[in-house]
Amino acid sequence: VAKDAGRNRYSRYTPALQEAALLRLRLANDLRGALANGQLHVLYQPIVHLATGQVRKAEALLRWTHPARGNVSPATFIPIAESTGQIGEIGEWVFLQAVEQVRRWREQLHPDFQISVNKSPVQFREAGHDRTAWHDRMKALGLPGDCIAVEITEGLLLDAGHGVAGQLDALRRAGVAISLDDFGIGYSSLSYLQKFDIDVLKIDQSFVRGLSATSKDMALCKAIIAMAHALGMKVVAEGVETEAQRQLLTAAGCDYGQGYLFARPMPAEAFETWRLNAAGVSAG
Numbered sequence: 226v227a228k229d230a231g232r233n234r235y236s237r238y239t240p241a242l243q244e245a246a247l248l249r250l251r252l253a254n255d256l257r258g259a260l261a262n263g264q265l266h267v268l269y270q271p272i273v274h275l276a277t278g279q280v281r282k283a284e285a286l287l288r289w290t291h292p293a294r295g296n297v298s299p300a301t302f303i304p305i306a307e308s309t310g311q312i313g314e315i316g317e318w319v320f321l322q323a324v325e326q327v328r329r330w331r332e333q334l335h336p337d338f339q340i341s342v343n344k345s346p347v348q349f350r351e352a353g354h355d356r357t358a359w360h361d362r363m364k365a366l367g368l369p370g371d372c373i374a375v376e377i378t379e380g381l382l383l384d385a386g387h388g389v390a391g392q393l394d395a396l397r398r399a400g401v402a403i404s405l406d407d408f409g410i411g412y413s414s415l416s417y418l419q420k421f422d423i424d425v426l427k428i429d430q431s432f433v434r435g436l437s438a439t440s441k442d443m444a445l446c447k448a449i450i451a452m453a454h455a456l457g458m459k460v461v462a463e464g465v466e467t468e469a470q471r472q473l474l475t476a477a478g479c480d481y482g483q484g485y486l487f488a489r490p491m492p493a494e495a496f497e498t499w500r501l502n503a504a505g506v507s508a509g
């Protein structure tokens with residue numbers, strides 16, 4: 226079978242590519258109506274303070290329930306939205322959902338509650354005069370900037386033309402936190418940490434997965450935590466799935482953890498119930 230597959234690779238590869246391209250086209254087309262048809266919704270995953278168990282932060286994660294295909298992963302449809310230009314409208318909607326949610330949770334859960342929102346590099350590049358800046362909109366709604374953290378990726382900073390530096394600066398001056406997502410798997414150039422003011426490093430889950438007391442990943446996590454703290458940044462470990470990982474990260478001085486060990490991303494109401502019942506959380 227393997228030999229056949231090898232011999233026929235070219236002829237099989239081409240239709241597969243065409244199929245993938247066709248699927249992308251179909252999804253791009255379906256995505257156009259997704260927002261208006263109520264197929265998009267936002268889930269929230271807790272970001273847990275490791276030393277105390279307190280939960281005063283959450284990340285907003287977008288979901289698409291396709292009428293025929295069911296759940297389509299954001300890893301699939303966000304890149305499509307980026308390439309078709311729909312990410313602007315969709316990202317704006319996620320932001321507004323998060324702003325409404327954090328307003329409620331500051332009243333109901335904790336006065337310092339903060340929600341992280343992922344912002345695609347395309348949204349920074351396409352930020353035109355037609356769209357009100359996020360911090361201005363929050364101000365108009367009477368919400369302080371520190372209600373929201375914006376999660377960006379290393380690629381944005383490496384290719385920081387298009388007024389990106391100015392936009393990040395304006396966000397920070399308004400009190401909006403800047404988190405660097407998926408840290409460590411990008412271009413691994415550290416010079417941008419010197420050039421830009423970043424508040425939080427999120428250690429990519431690929432480093433957390435292989436954690437054990439003696440692993441190379443442990444050494445890398447410790448080094449990232451030490452560097453971040455020396456530069457005045459906080460650290461979130463992504464993809465914490467086991468109690469052992471939680472303990473190693475806590476011992477290493479990591480500030481926050483996020484992952485299935487604590488909870489999966491969930492609807493706002495489920496988040497509230499979870500937080501009430503989570504050990505170490507009810508105290509504050």
Ligand code: C2E
Nearest residue numbers: 286287299300303319343344345464465466483484485490
């Ligand atoms: P991300 O921002 O790095 O988000 C973390 C991802 O890891 C989420 O995947 C989350 O569900 C997943 N995760 C959390 N804990 C664990 C764990 O313990 N184990 C494992 N294996 N995974 C865990 P999700 O929700 O599928 O989102 C994937 C990516 O899609 C996000 O990665 C982000 O880059 C992008 N994305 C999601 N929502 C938005 C959005 O509103 N706007 C933009 N621009 N991108 C978004």
Ligand code: MG
Nearest residue numbers: 284343376406
């Ligand atoms: Mg993120």
Ligand code: MG
Nearest residue numbers: 406407427463
């Ligand atoms: Mg991440």
Ligand code: MG
Nearest residue numbers: 343378406407
């Ligand atoms: Mg990611």
